[in-house]
Amino acid sequence: MLSAEALYDRALTLSNSGRHALARRALAAAEERTRDSNLLARIAGTRCYLMLERGDISDAEIVCRSALDSSGLTAHTQGVLQGQLGLIELHLGNRREALRLFGLAVESLDVDPVGAARVAMNRGNTLLELGDPAGALADFDTAARLFHEAGLPDTAAKAKHNQGYAALITGDLVSALRYMNAARDRASAASPVDAAVGNVDRAEVLVAAGMPFEAAAALADAAAVYRARRLRLRQADAVWRRARTELYFDPPTARRLARSAERLYESHGNESGALRARAVVLRAEVRSGGRSARLEADLAGTARQLSRHGLHDDAKELRLVLQRVRVRRGGDSGAREALRRIRVEANAPITRRILAHEVRAEAAQALADDGRVEREARLGLDELAEWQAVFGSVDLQTSAAMHGQALTTAGISAALRSGEVHAIFEWSERARAIASHAVAPRPPDDLAVAAALTELRGLRLSPIQTPADLRRELELRESIRSSQWTSLGSGVVFAMASLDDVRTSLDDRTVLVAYLWSGDRLVALVLERDFALTVELGADGVGTTERAALFADLDMHAARLGGALGDAVEGSLTRRLERLDDLLIRPVLAASQRASARGTKIVIVPPGILAGIPWSMLGGLFGHPVTVPSSATRWLADRNRAASDDRRGTETVGFVTGPGVPRASEEVRRAAAAWPTATVVEGPDATTAAAAELAAEVDVFHVTGHGRHAAANPHFSGIELVDGPWFGYDIERLRRMPSTVVISACELGRSSVGWGHEALGMARTWLQAGARSVIASPVCVNDDDACEVLSEVHSGLADGISPVAALAEATERTGIATPFLCYGSGW
Template identity: 45%
Template structure:
């Protein structure tokens, strides 16, 4: 299969070079169809993304040709091809694997023993990580293929008040397709301007979270505000002008924009939005009915100053509305939280989190007895409908092969969670506590996660990078 893909790559690249854009699209599309048939046998998230590596050149060739044609329908189709690539196969939840659980428990112990060192260089750690990864690859089956929607079908399914902003990166240019019910248009964006604003963004966000107050805090805040205003002008304002009447927005982004804190952009204030992995998956999903008597679960990890207060305040909002379970201190173990996740409709975790760049499925958050890894999520028989991760960096993703983005949010979504609220960068404890407690007040009234998050940001005045991933509506 890789050799046959290479033939399609050469044909597509040759056609693109000669200016034969439609021929390039045909060749690239045939190559991706071949890859899709190969991908049908893989259910594990990391394995699907690794296979998608082989499509990188085909995707960029197709995106470049589609952008040159200037047709919204064609560019939207190729945006969806890129977004849909690593998730078109619905996974089958694996049975509980006692050996996998034991390996993960040993990894937690080793991580604690090697605290302060680079644990990935330890021979025992490398052996266990390889074994965990291989177990997941073999245990996670593949289910039915998800349908990819074209522009006409997607537009017809859109609620009248909702717009889609599909951002497309060709490798050298940035475009977007703004879609509303019955209408679509391409919006050209200034990639050099956006790239300049992205350079140093993460450092500014981390510094702003760590240096609050004082002279240094004021300088850092001014720098961050200026950078966010540039991103707003370069990324958001042109699309808001294109669809001024939209009161909700679903956004798809390439990996290069995966770290943008959309909720902090000035143009997003009060606007409910959700980052969807693909428009096809979002609009084509089968939504489970809400439980009549839901279980709402909370867990607070160690060494987070206001974690206990955060989960207690959030849980109090559900009094007389749901059955709540709150784990703090020594009770907040990996075993207890994974068991809670299997019962809960909504799970809220306030803990220190870390993103593992080398293998995002080893990202996780710290509980009383160690790290709950992304791989632990496969041990949960039924994922919660909504997950709130009040943990630094767990909304962050690693860019894979130029188009793929993997992180803890994708792990939960792959497992079946409909919506994950998380932040891509460090968040001050005070902001997380105030904002997320207010989010629960909206959720108890029946508001969708994106609506509750937007409303909470307005009522509290907290500007934080928490954002909805998946179906926030």
């Protein structure tokens, strides 16, 4: 028969692993087998914790205070109970009292390192809520050390995870990810509850990184775990955090979830939690356009209550939202008051600083001061760019652009209202730079990432995937992606090119057209060497539905259906392309005599809403060499780099052919014949390793294979080779980049659009990694057409002409209009 002490120890183990029902039984058994006042008090303290987890705060407080009043307690037992009472006060929202009790507990537990470590963890969480992340980091570090010295690596990992959360509060996203990734497997291994705790904190990191959809899913899973185990306060916390996350993309859902969290908190006497949830309810109303007097009063009152409860950061953020409502309600006077009142500390979280700039910009717009609108938007985006510059991951830089969406739109709209071409060009470039402002270094060699990519390829090769395979694939994708996030960036921010810089670089046969989308206006900025103008375009025909229908027609067109169905598809596609041509190209040609001249090179810089448009198939561009860079700044930089390293006609050339593509071997053999010498890798030799080795050795690299664009994360777009997909993540790992890349694979010129302005896809992955020009298609291409056109492209490249000219001449010589585009510098 187990002793009371042994049963108590078992109860602690069960409690810490989230097995609360079994823990309660062990405590009851221990209580029956002892009359020791100290052990009985500790049993009561652990029972309080279990009651607290279920939301029985009042009963837990009564039991804990009663135990503390017991006579004959040792200092150690008093410390255990003080720690539990501190946790109760924390759940009640009494943070200062909780902090005092935790301090007393730590002093009393000097002979119990593990007990002291647990109290240090709770004190660290309290310090975080009080806005002291430095103090919290110190407590978490102490806890991790004590747990490690006690031989408790899993619990030490939880402390390391908490260090990551504290780093997040300071704005150090990369360190937060490093801590959490290092601790993730151990910290979440003990139980589903531990895994849910980790997911809740990691969701905060995902939101900061600009990935609210992933964060909301993680929080929904965590809330379900807590609900199943009747951990009501933890459930309320997960629901509240999910509501905050949904604010970014679904305010009505955010409001509904926040009300649910508010009710959960109120039912368990947690007034501060209910206030936080109430604040999200109000913010959701503002996000939905609310501006009533009742809403203004509720915001002001809730902000005051948050301050009284010590939730000063929440209060400061809500007061910024209050100023936004006053701008909407008060006209000029409300706007002037907002500009006068808004003050934000320089070390405030980036999201609060961005929000302050948003509200000031909205106030300036209400005063018809577009200069101030642009200034506020510019300042906010510059702060965001400095923050992004520490990220070594292009994926992370792009996602974090979410935080600048509203400021970018405000800046574009103000510039368009001004009609000033220098301002319009600046905001055209800022809209692109928001996702690629910083110089992203080459990711470091990582054997674990290489192994994960290899395993993922193996899973993709399997003709039938089991549920276990699918779960493992998700785990691998998450592991690969998050490992990239923890690399540090260069800290260097690209200087944007000026309008004069770009115009000076244009010759008499080149025109640059930058399209801007403000949310309700589509405008083309046309730049020539000695001329600049804007062209107002209609907004109809460029929405998500229209583009999806276009892509569907293009995919069917590539299948060469024939018969009545084929005729219907061809007719539909022709009409769609004509409408796009009339909307996007014909007005530009009418406004620019130089652009309308046959043979003029045209540089097109599209916004995210035009991602995937097959520009080469628009009638107005026939006879024009067209290149599509990510921005004018990048185009100019790549052009200057190309001028200093021009090896046309003397390049080394390599070809790789994946399996299962009709005429692929013919395409490659015909293309290779255009060059004096060329390396061809095909058949069983065409592995991802062979492709990587060849790509790093040649100047012109051509790969043919089945391709698929991964919309959720374009770095997992891939070209099928014999051992599986060659991913975008593989491209980033190449030791050297070819200058020109030709991708004969469906969809791999396509981009995923994030937050309205930036786009990320396989073609851009090559360009970000260092290639100067990429020829690829954003949609499916007929295999026969690809063979004919791309083999002709190499005839031009071998003769020393530019990639953009080679593609234009190949199209003209074959008479085949394909969706292949040149991305990047083009020449």
